[in-house]
Amino acid sequence: MIGKLACKLGSRMAAVTYSIIQVRRFLHAMDVSTDLTELGRTPVAVVSAGVKSILDIGRTLEFLETQGVCVAAFGESREFPAFFCRQSGFQAPYQVQNEEEAAKLIASILALGLSSGVLIAVPCPKEQTASGQIFEDAIQQALKEARSKGIIGKELTPFVLQRVNELTSGKSLDSNIALVQNNARVGSRIAVALGKLKKAQGKGNLPQSGRATAPQPVVIGGTNVDFIAKARNATMLVGGQTNTGKVSRTFGGVGRNLADCLSRLGRTPFFISAMGKDEHSESILRYCSHMDMGGVLQLEGHNTATYCAVITGSGELSLGLGDMDIHQQITEHYVSRYKQHLCMAPVVCIDGNMPIATIQYVCQIAREHQVPVCYEPTDENKASKPFLSDSWRALTYISPNLRELRAINRTLGHPVPTDLPSRLEDVVRTAMTLACPLLTHLCCVVVTLGSHGVLLCGRSMGGSVCLHPGTHTQNAAGELCATHYPAVPVSREEIVNVSGAGDSLMGGIISGLLAGYDTDTCVRMGLLSASFSLRSREPISQKISTFSVSLEQVKAQSWPEAKTCRMD
Template identity: 45%
Template sequence: MIMMMNIARASFFQRLAQWGMKRQVAGPDSRAFHRMDDSMIEISDVVTQALKNNEPIVALESTIITHGMPYPANLETALKVEATVKAKGAVPATIGIINGRVHVGLTADQLELLASLKEPCLKTSRRDLPYVLSQKLNGGTTVSGTMLVAAKVGIPIFVTGGIGGVHRGAEETFDISADLTELGRTPVAVVSSGVKSILDIGKTLEYLETQGVCVATLGPRSDFPAFFTPSSGFQAPYRLDTTSDAARLVQHCLAFNTGSGLLIAVPIPESSQADGEAIERAIRSALTLADQQKIRGRDVTPFVLSQVNLLTSGASLTANMALIEHNAAVGAAIAVDLARLRGSSGKSGISTGQSCQTPPPPSQSPDDCPTVVIGGSIVDLVAAVEEDSIQMDASTHRGSISRSYGGVGRNLADGLSRLARRSPLFVSVVGDDESGRELIRHNPLMESRGIIRLASASTASYTVVLDNKGDCQFGIGDLKIHDRLTVDKVRRYEEDIAKCRLLIMDGNMELPTMEYILDVCRSARVPVWYEPTDVNKASKPLKLVGCRSAIAYTSPNLSELKKMVDFIQPGLPDIRDVNLSQTIEEIQEPLAKSCIPLLDTMQCIMITLGKLGMMIVRRGTKTDKLPLAPWQHQSYEEITATYYSAPAVDRIVSVSGAGDCLAAGFITGILNGWDQDNCAVFGVQAAACSLRHSPAVPAALSNLKSS
């Protein structure tokens, strides 16, 4: 079957060659960018100024406005996409045609005109431009039309939803999008969610190779995305880790003057994925209907997308809007990085009205800022039930409700600022709302210049229900903002990260952000302390190659440890049956043995065991120095496990912050150069202090003396 498919595909491309469909290569005298006649094009003042100052600019198409979505969703999406680009520090340049004149940088009124379709508007690719201009018509530029205009005015980055490609059944119809040949002859980087899933993705990738187009995915996997879903079943030739990598690729493509463009494929965010199988079934039904109604050529795509939206009850439209906004954010970040590589004096990536955070001041020395903490900030509502049992029957329980401030990263930064001699730099995101402002004001000791306030988001919140013993029964979290702790935000503090003695990272961020942090720390020889946050996030960094030479410490609870061990060595019997109802004598040996596979990656594991206390399992003995920067992974032959009992507390008020305070106390000892036993004793004291108070990190923590 595979041989038959390969033969059919080879035959298809041989037939293309026979039909004369060969790549057009720019001649030696061609120029990457040149301007059209002034009578044919009008560039807005904002875009003109950005071009003059070499500021980051992102070109945007207008077909999605005129033919891709119904009104008013099309206008709403266009405005959101432009706002997203601005928020990332780049200038949006939506390209369209009005009354036979190309406009680069449409105004709000012009967007409304094209979106409402009050006047006829043609879908305009490269081939259609002469006719639309000569007849003084309105037009929505496709990928190929937008690329052509962007190249002529000097905009190297173009963002879209998905590009066109080789249509299904093209062996008979030869229906191939002009987007592919445009990528082969126009030096513009196209950022998209791959190829529209209504197309033949395998043939499209082969045709792009024939055209000499460099194709790369941006993210942790090499899977080539299929528009609505993150994987098409095909692999991209190359993979990029960060937007900086993408910017370097664009820079070298333009500098070498290959004469062709490149495609940067960005998978749709997991939180916005529609049901891929359902959409695929809808696509097949829509294609069948298009064939029955004899819909052909450029009318197929808008017809199919409209039918798919109808068949999926709007799920595909929601996913479409989300992925375009996501692509805009990624494309803008690439444009900012590219401008920086070119020595731009343009924007810093912060736009007034979108973020209240100002650019950081010059970095502190390692002695002034020995640690950097990167992670989540959460406003906690703690509901403590006073009755003996909690009934899920709509009844009202007696108790108390208090508000405090949490988030693993914030707790660790808060605890360190109260325990250590110097405050860490805390990097996080909150909403530009009262909760966010209160969270920042809560502890004036914290170095809060790294807390970024986002006008378009709400501060994360978490409600926890405690029984009358202080144990957590369940919680509800609104933590969506954590996904916006992205690489571009963390990159602002790269110099601080590279100069610190220890970096602490929690699990409240996406994999690309983790990978960027680990890469910086590995290069700067800064050890990382990873706090798993919860069982579903425990093994996240273990998926990354960079964790092996960057993570020195981790602090899981038993459930999180099981998840991490199972990821490294599935089915390990030593830990499978361990539970906290057993005695420490029963679990100590199997826990120690279970950690051995993890110690190939890390050097020191702090296992928090609730009422049983904690264990430190590490490479080396407890008298060996605990690592700080400059650090490299050390493979001590000896592995030791040390148990420390839980603190004695007369009355436990809340257990919600005990683990974080334990870690903060232990880390304080590391920074002070103490041996393991003294670090552990101080950590236990900090945990006991937390247990006696309702806030996760109580102000009383400042009364503990670290030196």
């Protein structure tokens, strides 16, 4: 009843002390409380102290499972609590260690639009453990008396509670009050964490993913705070001297950039990443309020990833320093919490920041559920991660630059050039040679060429490279071809930041793919997005939108001719 009322009032939280879900003992037939079935059809989170040991805890948990209710133990253990006792001998199906994890679990379940609820089982405080055993002994004594007197059914609970109160000289009432206070404390903190999560994800009663009309794309990858220190002079002073200049802060990370771009293009991807719980993470959440950050893990005692670049007055990188350890927390175990998102996604995008095991897990899930995967290599050192095993064969798209493409081929044991060319014709020829071995399994290799634009390599269909994975499978025998698309002209004076151009390119291409557009339109949406970001101080331009990068805007542009050739 509490949960039903909370749901009708627009709340997703209800804190209680007694177990509102119960299957009574000593009955051959199931005697099930209506609270249990109600939770199975009401999308609300209930915080309780578990199930009283006077009830059948095992059968209660089994019945909850049949009703589709997510049950999670709160704290350090999966041990399901038994009201006065921290341990019942039964394991909860899931575990959340703190209020933030509980809030993210609730948000994720609500986002799926399920009609069932969530039970967060909170053990009694440790300081009550000793008295908890006293109460448990009293409960067992009361149950023994009930059996001898033949008391069953609806008469059992009031009899046992009355006898426990008598046997403990009224101390059970004090413990009840303490449990009420503890549940209210934990429940309110979860509600606050859930509120912060919703605020970070945008206005409304549900996370953005809950308002999506179709399955969301999923982006998994790094989130960084970038500090750019640009000296005023072309020559840096060394030996401890101070260089005058300007320092700026932006928010980056390949995964974050891609999710940002897709969000601005109206695709509302579900973003999975990891950050510390510090001032940097709070700034990121405020800046990314237009994104669905429901899969972002915040960890106490860890630093949010930061990168500091020192640049000379002439634009040359003098020194770079990165603190990226937090990316190792994007583990297979953590990502597996969002398996349902992965299975239902129209496309999953990953970057090279996460551990190899996580990449392998995502590729395995994608292969099993036939979900297209786009891999952003991130940098030359990380580019080869999927290619250290057969995981890469589950990829659909990759978007390397020429150096990253060479590193991938080197990992696979293919011959690679020692020096990379600079003349456009030679660059295109080298890129085609290096992309060819990958197309035995991949749908398309998108080679970013900087100011020269982009080269698409894949199977020919209708005079251009096939981008849609289903069609690619049907056209497996088609000849390989490559199409070079020149970049949107941007003068050197207009360029402010190049760090997010490649991510903007892929964001535009993927957005076009999700809209079902042809290859030329998809690529030009990407090139248009990249041109905005090149002129922006931020890696992803705030000018990117569903209007500025639309089908109409693409058609209105005068585009340089794209050239297609066979990959012999």
